[in-house]
Amino acid sequence: MARKPFHFFRSAAPPDPTPPAEEEDNYLEDYFFDEPGAMPGTLSIEADAPPPTIILIDYQPDQATRRILETPEECGPYLSSPSVSWIDVQGIGDEDVMRRLGQVFHLHPIVLEDIVNVPQRPKVEDHDDYMVLITRMVTPKENEHGFYTEQVSFVLGQHFLLTVQEEPERDCFDMVRQRIRTSRGIIRRYGPDYLAYALLDAIIDGFYPVLEDYGERIEELEDAVVTRPSRAILEEVHQVRRELLALRRAIWPQRDAINAMIRDPSPLLSEEVRIYLRDCYDHAIQVLDMVETYRELAASLMDVYLSSVGNKMNEIMKILTIISTIFIPLTFIVGIYGMNFDPDTSPWNMPELEWYWGYPACWAVMLTVAGSLFFFFWRKGWFKSTTSLDPLETER
Template sequence: MLQESYPKSAKPIDPIQDDEEEEYDEFDYAYNEPGSLPGTLIIDEDATVPNIFLIDYHADNVTGMQLLHPEDCTPYLESESVSWVDVQGLGSEDVLQRIGQVFKIHPLILEDVVNIPQRPKVEEYDDRLLIITHMVTPKNDGIGFISEQVSFVLGKNYLLTVQEEPEHDTFEVVRERIHRNKGSIRNQRADYLSYCLIDTIIDGFFPVLEDYGERLEDLQDAVLANPSSQSIDAILRIRRELLLLRRAIWPQREAIKLLIRDDSTLLSDSVRVYFSDCYDHVVQVIDMLETYRELASSLMDVYLSSISMRTNEVMQVLTVISVIFMPLTFIAGVYGMNFNPQVSPWNMPELEWSYGYVTCWALMIVTAGTMIIYFWRKGWLGKTRIAKTGRS
């Protein structure tokens, strides 16, 4: 979803593109203006006009089509088959209100569906079950992810799903299973369909987390090899994105737990068993997420340690160089005093040597060379020092 044309909760998560203009809206939940009436719908001016798709199926037959008007799905809702109505886009209040009338949705349910983003949750109204989830998909460039709210309204023989945008849909695999009659989905009711879709949403977190695992490995190598200000930006960016992922998945764990423990007649006992498996997937996602968050936090310590080590290495090299020049400075100072051996009672016989100048140079070169070789063997210079440090 493009940042300039999509609702704020469906924007690509890219927090360091422009530090001056970034407002970090992804942490906000939707809220109504003080004094507004319950059930007030807030439509984003950039939201996509809704497209309505219907899949009606039973064990022997399946029908799929795009509906021009919400009222066109009424005959299917009155049948004994399972009707899945998928609404993609939230850009028309009139269409959304008509959908609410067709499905006899409570105004508060419609408000939670339309006014995004909402916290993932499960609520029961009369003979309908509202499920709010957050779906994430990797960005095309593999850096970051796209977050989108998906709302479920579960009835006895139907399931209404409402997505923010049509371009980042992970439900195609479920549609294919229905059309090709794979598995037992066409022999089950609408509650099983809701499980399949929610399980698809949860499984969508795994490829996103795998991308972060690879990014953290690359970033760790970069921090150890060449720490820089870009490393700090990358670490802060990953930590922030992982925090957004945590906000998306943690409430969904509680929501799925409610589905398992709820005594609603809309969910059969057999489907609750499947939701238990879905809950295990959520726990696995959370474990991976917490591990990556700890790694991202530890990278900051690794960065500071790398900077400190590089500083110490520079200071060690400078110290070694200073130590090498100390005896040379002493020798040059002694023979630079210019005492006249004809006048001084304590003469310096070396000043009268024919090869005194060459001898002095030879002494300084031998002294400096000996110290360099000694320091090298001790591992205080060059690659030998780095190799020994790495082995330790």
């Protein structure tokens, strides 16, 4: 078979990379389930799913070729070639193409159903001639918080690797493609099992930028819930908790799947690649630990928020109590002099009413009482705020 140098080009009608104007983020979407009584192997494809584009990267130690295949049947000659063939299917929006693809690769209908009916729980299955790995890939959003998530399916054979991506707009495989194109590292000297490891490792490492963003968001929320607790801050804390739960649902079964690939022997995975998979498993453990840590921090933010709201309410009640305490004796004095006593009837009937300086004396007494109480509360430190943090105390 004639081979050409490695080159990249666009297809005649590439999919529109612009996402819909109103795209809803459902971080807590359930896994796919069949309708009760549905026939096994039934394919359920969303109406807005992008059509598939089949990209072939075929390489050997000394050369590599990339081309876009027009039909699934063009993949057939590469399944048993001595070179490593990476068939990357981007998009699942054509049922006929996906069924023909399953026929070319001799995929069991249940396997094809797991690949097409998304989302599935990450898992690994070892069949006679191929191994199936279902994963979840996350990529951070460019100009806002949050992330995109999609399913990526692997079908590993003796001389090929089939990957099926749910969305064609984005992935985290560019570094792997660059290594193949430039023959950097050892990827060209190994088989499709090492390629599967490299792609899986890229998926796991793709969690780190997302988690870095959540670490910064949680730090900002920690300051916000203490200094300016509000309903908007509370809603953002809830949103962070939901998104972290989605990350946990993605990485937890993925870790178990990698562990199964390391533990269970398979002729499709060499012992040397299993060693590399151990490093990938360690990264999955680190990601899971970070997700659990951030989930605990996000949960603790709720307690901090309630404490901050309680402190703010106590601060308001304290100010009202101080004001009431200062005016209680003044109200008492005014209330006494507001009573209708007649000093002509008895010298004990408030003789102060006839004093020449009675009115200024009454004001002097009230101001003295109010000032004394104000000074007493100030010395006690009751006017100091308890709902805001001193920057110097925070640094210490």
